[in-house]
Amino acid sequence: MFHALADSTRRDIVALVLQGEHSVSDLARRYPMSFAAVQKHVAVLERAGLVSKHRQGREQRVRGEAGTVREAHRLLDQIEAVWRGRLGRIEDLVTSPRSPDTKGDSS
Amino acid sequence: MFHALADSTRRDIVALVLQGEHSVSDLARRYPMSFAAVQKHVAVLERAGLVSKHRQGREQRVRGEAGTVREAHRLLDQIEAVWRGRLGRIEDLVTSPRSPDTKGDSS
DNA sequence: CATTCCTACAACCATCAGGTTGTACGTTAG
DNA sequence: CTAACGTACAACCTGATGGTTGTAGGAATG
Numbered sequence: 001m002f003h004a005l006a007d008s009t010r011r012d013i014v015a016l017v018l019q020g021e022h023s024v025s026d027l028a029r030r031y032p033m034s035f036a037a038v039q040k041h042v043a044v045l046e047r048a049g050l051v052s053k054h055r056q057g058r059e060q061r062v063r064g065e066a067g068t069v070r071e072a073h074r075l076l077d078q079i080e081a082v083w084r085g086r087l088g089r090i091e092d093l094v095t096s097p098r099s100p101d102t103k104g105d106s107s
Numbered sequence: 108m109f110h111a112l113a114d115s116t117r118r119d120i121v122a123l124v125l126q127g128e129h130s131v132s133d134l135a136r137r138y139p140m141s142f143a144a145v146q147k148h149v150a151v152l153e154r155a156g157l158v159s160k161h162r163q164g165r166e167q168r169v170r171g172e173a174g175t176v177r178e179a180h181r182l183l184d185q186i187e188a189v190w191r192g193r194l195g196r197i198e199d200l201v202t203s204p205r206s207p208d209t210k211g212d213s214s
Numbered sequence: 215c216a217t218t219c220c221t222a223c224a225a226c227c228a229t230c231a232g233g234t235t236g237t238a239c240g241t242t243a244g
Numbered sequence: 245c246t247a248a249c250g251t252a253c254a255a256c257c258t259g260a261t262g263g264t265t266g267t268a269g270g271a272a273t274g
Binding site for chain 3: 114116140141143144147148164165166
């Protein structure tokens, strides 16, 4: 999911469709890239549950899934925790009372 | 810098050399990959300032730079802030009242 | 019905990161 | 000196990504 939001174009798309539905081509027109590229971005967002599509005539309207976005916010806390855990463990080593200079490396 | 710490092998290396110096080949022996691969990881860490090397005879001893690791921890707060900013902006859209029919969504 | 619009999808290209080999070179041990 | 070790670096492979083009098909319209 964060992978999905890691791309600025995708974040922009989410922001857009959260304000109102847009068809895929509507979205495609707004970016300096091909229709197919935007389509792929939407697909990624859809897989992540951040947006949903529903056909309406020959258009496919894209809508932002507010709930999932909020969930992302919550998930951020977890991701953050993971990083703090990693750095924390490393920092512990820095400060741990480990005997400083083990010349004869246990090998 | 977070790029440097985004790889688990590199995090492990940092943790190791923070506990005591190790030559590059010492490190290489500990991982199921080629010497050159480990060498590259060390190079990435060195470029990020997370470790430093100093020659001692024919060996190149690698040492962890505790200060930079701490800095990383601080930087984490900033990265976190960026994400919160992104998600925050997006969430605002979710809760903000639909733009009062500004007809041409003249972006 | 034929055309046009919107969409889906496959194939292909470039870039980047992590890995592997192979080679070159300085240093230390014999 | 020579051999072996430790290191540096270049070239190449692979998988993931973001992008492009090209093609095919469903839906509205004239």
